[in-house]
Amino acid sequence: MKKKLNNHIDKDGYYGNYGGSYIPEILYNNVNELNKKYNSIIAGKAFRKEFESLLKNYVGRPTPLYFAANLSEQFKAQIFLKREDLNHTGSHKINNAIGQVLLAKHLGKKRIIAETGAGQHGVATATVCALMGLECFVYMGKKDVERQAPNVSRMKMLGATVIPVLSGSQTLKDATNEAIRDWMNNTENTYYLIGSVVGPHPYPDLVTKFQSVISAEIQQQLKSITGEPSPDYVIACVGGGSNAAGAFYHFIDSDKTKLIGVEAAGKGIDTGYTAATLNIGTPGIIHGSKTFLIQNNDGQITEPHSISAGLDYPGIGPLHSFLHETKKASYLSATDEEALIAGMNLTKKEGIIPALESAHALAALEKIKFKSNDVVVVNLSGRGDKDLDTFINYLNKKENA
Amino acid sequence: MHNRIDKLFKTKASNIVSIYTTAGFPKLNDTLSVIKALDKAEVDLIEVGIPFSDPLADGETIQKSSTIALENGMTLKLLFEQLKNLREISEKPVILMGYLNSVLQYGIEEFYKQCNVCGIDGIILPDLPLGEFEKSHKQFTDKYNIHAVFLISPLTDKKRIVQIDKLSKGFVYLVSSNSTTGKTQDPMKATEQSIKEITKLKLKNKILIGFGINNAKTFNQACSLANGAIIGSEYIRRISNSTNIEKTTIEFIKEIKTGIYDHSIK
Numbered sequence: 001m002k003k004k005l006n007n008h009i010d011k012d013g014y015y016g017n018y019g020g021s022y023i024p025e026i027l028y029n030n031v032n033e034l035n036k037k038y039n040s041i042i043a044g045k046a047f048r049k050e051f052e053s054l055l056k057n058y059v060g061r062p063t064p065l066y067f068a069a070n071l072s073e074q075f076k077a078q079i080f081l082k083r084e085d086l087n088h089t090g091s092h093k094i095n096n097a098i099g100q101v102l103l104a105k106h107l108g109k110k111r112i113i114a115e116t117g118a119g120q121h122g123v124a125t126a127t128v129c130a131l132m133g134l135e136c137f138v139y140m141g142k143k144d145v146e147r148q149a150p151n152v153s154r155m156k157m158l159g160a161t162v163i164p165v166l167s168g169s170q171t172l173k174d175a176t177n178e179a180i181r182d183w184m185n186n187t188e189n190t191y192y193l194i195g196s197v198v199g200p201h202p203y204p205d206l207v208t209k210f211q212s213v214i215s216a217e218i219q220q221q222l223k224s225i226t227g228e229p230s231p232d233y234v235i236a237c238v239g240g241g242s243n244a245a246g247a248f249y250h251f252i253d254s255d256k257t258k259l260i261g262v263e264a265a266g267k268g269i270d271t272g273y274t275a276a277t278l279n280i281g282t283p284g285i286i287h288g289s290k291t292f293l294i295q296n297n298d299g300q301i302t303e304p305h306s307i308s309a310g311l312d313y314p315g316i317g318p319l320h321s322f323l324h325e326t327k328k329a330s331y332l333s334a335t336d337e338e339a340l341i342a343g344m345n346l347t348k349k350e351g352i353i354p355a356l357e358s359a360h361a362l363a364a365l366e367k368i369k370f371k372s373n374d375v376v377v378v379n380l381s382g383r384g385d386k387d388l389d390t391f392i393n394y395l396n397k398k399e400n401a
Numbered sequence: 402m403h404n405r406i407d408k409l410f411k412t413k414a415s416n417i418v419s420i421y422t423t424a425g426f427p428k429l430n431d432t433l434s435v436i437k438a439l440d441k442a443e444v445d446l447i448e449v450g451i452p453f454s455d456p457l458a459d460g461e462t463i464q465k466s467s468t469i470a471l472e473n474g475m476t477l478k479l480l481f482e483q484l485k486n487l488r489e490i491s492e493k494p495v496i497l498m499g500y501l502n503s504v505l506q507y508g509i510e511e512f513y514k515q516c517n518v519c520g521i522d523g524i525i526l527p528d529l530p531l532g533e534f535e536k537s538h539k540q541f542t543d544k545y546n547i548h549a550v551f552l553i554s555p556l557t558d559k560k561r562i563v564q565i566d567k568l569s570k571g572f573v574y575l576v577s578s579n580s581t582t583g584k585t586q587d588p589m590k591a592t593e594q595s596i597k598e599i600t601k602l603k604l605k606n607k608i609l610i611g612f613g614i615n616n617a618k619t620f621n622q623a624c625s626l627a628n629g630a631i632i633g634s635e636y637i638r639r640i641s642n643s644t645n646i647e648k649t650t651i652e653f654i655k656e657i658k659t660g661i662y663d664h665s666i667k
Contacts, residue, residue, distance in 0.1 A: 012532070020530065020533070021530060022501060022528040022529070022530060022533075023457075023528060023530075024457060024458040024527040024528055024552065025527065025551070025552040025553060025554050025557060025565075025576065026458070026552075026554045026556070026576060028554070028556075028557065028561070029554075029556045029557070029558075167464060167468075168454070168455070168468075173455070177455055177457060180457050181457065181460075184457075184458070187556065283505075284502045284505055284506060285500070285501050285502040285505065285528065286455065286502070287455075287457075288457075288528070295502070295506065297476075297506065298476040298477055298478065298503070298506065299453070299477070299502045299503045299504075299505065299506030299507070300453065300454040300471060301454045301455050301502075
């Protein structure tokens with residue numbers, strides 16, 4: 001963030017053709033206020049000092065860049081894992097939650113609302129709200145409340161109110177709708193803490209900037225390990241796309257580094273049970289942003305499917321739509337099954353149980369032909385504790401088969 | 402060019418009753434029968450909602466009606482087919498209200514062209530930014546004689562109100578409070594203050610108040626502050642279980658107009 005980078009966003013919040021702010025008038029003031037103030041607040045000395053201090057002392061940054069020798073041998077490349085799973089609360093989501101809660105405090109907002117899919121963003125938000133003494137309400141699809149029970153308990157223990165969302169597909173999309181509606185009904189005292197690089201401008205940029213600490217650290221760490229700050233590949237899973245945006249950020253204009261996003265194919269991209277937005281979607285408007293989304297001919301947003309609650313989203317951050325269109329990044333996909341296998345593989349080979357989201361990124365290692373000296377960074381966005389049930393069910397099924 | 406919204410306001414500038422209904426609700430083929438009933442009930446303006454899977458600005462009641470309409474098989478394409486005979490059954494001004502994504506997927510020019518073919522007089526797209534309207538829509542609303550109506554909220558600042566008034570045609574839609582549709586407790590409190598401010602700005606457009614108007618009392622309050630009011634959720638609630646939409650509609654509008662039914666004391 002210190003280095004002036006071309007972040008590819010114009011003054012109206014568009015990355016090329018994507019982004020912008022498609023919001024009802026009721027939210028105009030809130031979004032406009034945020035838009036006018038965010039850059040100067042987050043660039044301010046006091047803000048930076050507090051943010052960096054919390055990332056270091058509370059979150060435990062920098063997270064290790066771990067050379068995975070066994071994976072490297074398996075895939076015949078130099079594979080490093082960026083260990084975002086070792087952050088406090090177990091994923092990269094905390095980077096953004098801390099940044100935005102500090103921002104909310106600067107804006108004088110006392111009530112924080114958030115949406116969550118896997119519950120990682122909800123937990124991160126509830127955690128920072130507990131730390132800062134702010135009221136916290138988390139919207140979560142009913143289906144996700146059920147499949148991510150440990151995270152629901154954590155949020156409650158942290159003092160947050162978890163509101164199960166019964167509308168639509170009862171997953172992240174609908175949780176986001178409800179959070180936005182809450183915001184419309186409580187504009188004056190409420191800050192909406194979006195968990196991914198989605199939503200109306202300036203959220204995609206804001207969240208990208210808070211997450212860009214990931215690629216900044218990768219550069220420094222790689223330089224000290226290999227002498228060269230840019231890897232040949234950065235691989236990250238993409239739902240809304242915040243961990244990928246953070247892992248890609250400092251490499252977006254690098255000629256050397258290939259950026260690989262991995263979407264959740266669900267049961268397969270042609271099955272109708274998928275969340276692979278860039279692979280099968282078309283441009284439209286979702287949650288206040290123009291971007292790719294999965295929709296039918298009538299413009300109705302389709303219910304996505306992924307085994308991973310954090311990737312089960314029919315849209316994608318506008319930055320990724322832009323990187324996709326301009327071919328600055330490539331977007332592969334991994335099925336539920338491929339992710340489970342890759343997650344088990346990491347567990348057995350390296351002794352690390354990854355989140356199902358991150359397991360999608362690992363699954364891409366099978367799909368790319370590397371040269372043996374290629375330096376490959378996989379962003380291990382979260383840990384797998386929350387997904388144990390899913391992993392265990394899968395193993396049991398396999399044993400019984 | 403002749404537009405029924407302008408024609409309405411030429412002859413009537415107060416106590417305007419505008420009713421919102423969701424297309425394809427309660428049954429797929431009810432769109433025209435509901436319009437016919439509203440016509441018979443002598444409302445002044447009819448707003449037809451294009452059902453959308455993710456209606457961000459709508460409260461629970463209208464959301465639910467959208468979901469039902471979509472389950473019924475409603476699409477924008479089908480709506481235009483249903484509306485082909487609109488002008489055989491009513492001469493009331495009709496406005497389509499929906500979300501931008503539906504229009505983008507249908508095709509912007511084609512959308513306004515079809516509106517014109519069916520005799521639609523205006524559109525309300527709450528998530529269409531003003532800048533994007535000017536850049537990509539205005540040429541077509543002008544070409545096809547469709548009035549674009551924009552919303553203002555009690556938080557909208559003066560400069561922006563003037564800008565919105567400039568781009569709106571027919572009327573501006575004043576949101577009674579900062580909320581989604583149908584959710585308001587005391588909708589008129591904030592509105593009273595903003596109307597005072599807005600009146601000073603001497604807008605070119607008429608003002609209709611919407612969100613939270615659900616009975617004769619709130620309707621009368623709104624009419625005392627502006628040119629009329631828009632009722633959505635309460636009407637949807639009434640027709641959702643109705644066995645006789647025409648009768649329900651006529652009774653409801655009568656209640657609203659004469660104040661014999663006060664929802665708040667029930």
